[in-house]
Amino acid sequence: MKKIIGLLIVSFGLIMFSAPTVFAASGASLFKANCSMCHAINGQGGKMAPNLSHIGSKMSLSALEAKIPTMPGKAGLPKSTVDSIANYLESLK
Numbered sequence: 001m002k003k004i005i006g007l008l009i010v011s012f013g014l015i016m017f018s019a020p021t022v023f024a025a026s027g028a029s030l031f032k033a034n035c036s037m038c039h040a041i042n043g044q045g046g047k048m049a050p051n052l053s054h055i056g057s058k059m060s061l062s063a064l065e066a067k068i069p070t071m072p073g074k075a076g077l078p079k080s081t082v083d084s085i086a087n088y089l090e091s092l093k
Ligand code: HEC
Pocket: 031, 034, 035, 036, 037, 038, 039, 048, 049, 050, 052, 055, 058, 059, 064, 067, 068, 071, 072, 074, 085
């Protein structure tokens, strides 16, 4: 019984630990698909818009969430997509 409880605690810890990483990773791929034609991060992407490599130290999460739908052609992005990208960008300090 102790073993099972230990295992449960370990797997719960792993899930909690890995979830934000998965979130950030999908934010990164959503950014690539939707934004990188104009914006570069760490040298990868377009040059016609501001570089976003350190945007997390300039804009808050809520400012990013408000900004994304104002981008050309992005007014219709689902909120979940906007949130994933905003979380990813907010992590870039
Ligand atoms: C067609 C080109 C284009 C696309 C696509 C685009 N942007 Fe932009 N973005 C711009 C331009 C140009 C600016 C600068 C003018 C402005 O702030 O509105 C900008 C500004 C920004 C800023 C503010 C940067 C700063 O330093 O103030 C953020 C954040 C941003 N975009 C995020 C995104 C995200 C996230 C996406 C994808 C969902 C995206 N953009 C898609 C052209 C684009």
